[in-house]
Amino acid sequence: MYDLKSFLDRIKGNKEHLLEVGKEVDRKFEGCAVLRKLEIDRKQPAVLFHKVEGTDIPVVANMFADRERIALAFGTDGNNLNKILREREEKPLEPVMVDNAPVQEVVYTGDDVDLFKLPIWYHNEKDAGPYITSGMMVTVDPDTGIRNVGMYRHMLQGKAQLGIHLAETGHGRVNFDKYMNKNEPMPIAITIGHHPLVYMGALSFVPYGVDEYKITGGYMQEPLRLVKCKTVNMEVPADAEIVLEGMIYPGDTCEDAPFGEYTTVYGKLRVNPYIRITAITMRKKPIYLDVFSGHVDHQFLGGTPRLASIYRAVRQACPTVQDVYMPPSGCCRFTCFVRIKKRHEGEAKNVLAATFGADAFIKMAVVVDEDIDIFDYYSVLLAISTRWKPMGNVVIIPQAKTNALDPTVENEFLVTKIGIDATKPLVGFPETIEVPGAAELNLSQYLV
């Protein structure tokens, strides 16, 4: 049974994965200050805030800020997480419809819709307002009827009004443009709070035309339970905590941002569409999920599922690829490490080309040998420092397409990309040092 509560029960009591806060926090920065203080101290537990000012809905945040916790949600560990993601993406499952859904125990429509009753937080100092950062929004391709799910942050703009920023990179934007070109409103539904695997599914990096609810079923190894919405013709996960239903009308725009983005800097003010909320449905006792925007929570959530698709693309170029990783110090988007078992000179350059082709956000890619640990920055930097000969082993792609939020972007979408081949030559490279007996040594026999 997959829902948010069942996962919280699983990590409850494990202080590495869940801390609980009893003191009441306000909505304006206080909760995020707790998360930031933990982050400064290099601690990344999820945090359950039992009391939030002005509401009786508890908030859980920082759920995705630790790779091991994401792995735990899949029933594995960090070393096997990418493999599990890839395997389960190959086995999508069709969702099932149910009639009675926990997420529709309470239904507010019309004048009863009041978003201010939800514990929507301010995150970073110069954010233009409180933002919903944990929404999984479903839309439908008006031409084919195929669903699409993605996450887009929503500025709280009124009792029944939410902002939306649909980046040019996403499928949500493709659907939006289709409705607007037909001059028709786009129905939407936003899910807040569910098991982490449902979030992973929503963020899976699958092509346009693939229904992310099916990928979620694959991740969970059981079909996702869906229910019909109350005011729009859409389906949402039945076991979620809260759902917002609404419409985006052609021509409706509102100022949105500045906002602290996954890039660790503020995104600029834009004029964006907005959503008119037609219904709020929820459990009798919901838990609100917040994603700590601009921080590791946000970065791992968006970056982790992408690793499955990048691996697949790289494997096309190099069948002996071992694994790929995008670390939080590269915002889990801009920097990609690729570990290969090199068989031919020059192969790493083909791998670099495939890596850039797989994901437009990647600005720096580094290819290393199979004895380098790509999850450990020290190990990767050591490879660059000792194995990389810059002349002839660097690939530069000037002025390529990136995501508009990259702080170094020029002309809206352009950035220069750099690929580093830090693999050693197949012959003639000095041997790496090691001390015999060290790995198996039992230290307790030596220490007093």
Ligand SMILES: Cc1cc2nc3c(=O)[nH]c(=O)nc-3n(C[C@H](O)[C@H](O)[C@H](O)COP(=O)(O)O)c2cc1C
């Ligand atoms: C917490 C979080 C917030 C995000 N906010 C936005 C956003 O505001 N706009 C956007 O276009 N993408 C945003 N993304 C990225 C998209 O959710 C992601 O690219 C997703 O794969 C898009 O799905 P789609 O291509 O099916 O539309 C966000 C991701 C995360 C993890």
Ligand SMILES: [Mn+2]
């Ligand atoms: Mn999609």
